[in-house]
Amino acid sequence: MEKQHHIQLLPGDIGETVFLPGDVSRAKIIAEHFDSAELVASNRQYNTYTGMYKGMKVSVTSTGIGGAAAAIAIEELVKVGAKNLIRIGTGGMMQTWLPVPGILVITGAVSGDGLTREYFPQGFPALADFETVEAMLASAKELGIEVHEGYEWSHDSFYAGSVFSNLDILEIEKPWIDAGVLIASQEASTVFTLATARKCRGGVILASAGCHQHPEKSATPEQMVKAISDATRISLETALKLHKLDHGE
Template identity: 30%
Template sequence: MSFKSSSAQKPEAGGLQYHTRLKAGDIPPYVLVPGDPKRVAKIVALWEKPEEVADYRQYHTMKGEYQKAKLACTSSGIGSPALAIAFDELLRVGVHTFIRVGTCGSLQPDMYIGDLVITTGAVRLDGASKDYVIPEYPAIAHYEVVEALIAAAKKLKVKYHVGITASTDTFSVGQGRPGVNGYLPSHKAKIFEDMQAANVKNFEMEAGCLLTMGSLFGVRTGAICVVVADRVRDKFELTDAMEQKCAIVASEAVRILQK
């Protein structure tokens, strides 16, 4: 697909964003953000009036309605660098409320596969957010989004936890898992134990950057993830039902925010 912009500083053509292929007015200002592009269609299948909007690279966007609440879903791809691009372009087309919907690994003994984790803040173990602001700047979810997610989880009677998330740049070594040939450097060998002792609830790879950028640019952000990796008991499972549960809670939270 050809694309020509009048500026390399802000690559867009007629308001069309380079990576997401979105422009102002294409989608509602409330967006769920999964990582996996294939998860977008699964989420929107739970809504009414589903409509394809754009699909380029890892950024797949659809929109629809959930109990009369208008919302959209855009995949970010894996990790904070890809998330930062999606956030930037969604912000440019008018989005003001972002909820990450994803999977995670649990760190605490009272957490099990299938539980939901609502993030209040994040340990910024990623690199992308540090391009935007100093490491000491906090990654905090917007309180209105946190409250809406909790209210939605209670209404739908699902098991959930609320607390701090650790966001890493890598899936294996960054989260204390041995890499190829058992490679695990000393500075990451105790990351699981350190985060567990600090009462961090879960590992994932995007929330820290999302929350940081939300505060920087004055918009609402939050995150809800379903536990697929029980790191305490060394178990792993992911089902469609688990993904749907997380997506429904996030969709209900958007409905609450629009009331």
């Protein structure tokens, strides 16, 4: 097999669990939580580090921004051996009662994007893998890290769908706010839908950077570093639980 066109990886280059941050620099930060790690491929926005965590081979691949870019990485990662796909990212909180920063385990997504409709008809549910969610919640409890669980509104346009927009974003978001959707981001529906399509596990854990209803309520850079670190710790322990579930170790 030749290297995958975009991620430039071969079978054996990655672990069964691959973490999926958007940010290239965040991929390196996540890899620093491994017991050991090395950069195994770098092409476009796709940087991949592979290493070990408690005797288990794990990887992290940056995907860039948005579902379309993430889908390319996911499709190619699955071809070289990925079985568990866990996005570690950020988003904008939609509910005022949630803490900022806070950590959210995403159980399902409102598919406001266009990409997932090219895989399944509109209306197909974008749901997280149950075993992954269960492992995330158990890991958070064991680590003493507070998390909340719920839905993400996944959409394509960062500016037209965020507090940076000139549009009345709260009017656009109102149906989802009223429905109890917790956070807005861009990739959860893609991760869940492609994981279903390719018969692997999909999970998403997010740190909230701010609140759409109260833009002044924003996390500091230092707070976000800790939140991402906590989300990474949860994700690593989640990967370990899934590994033991699959291999009986």
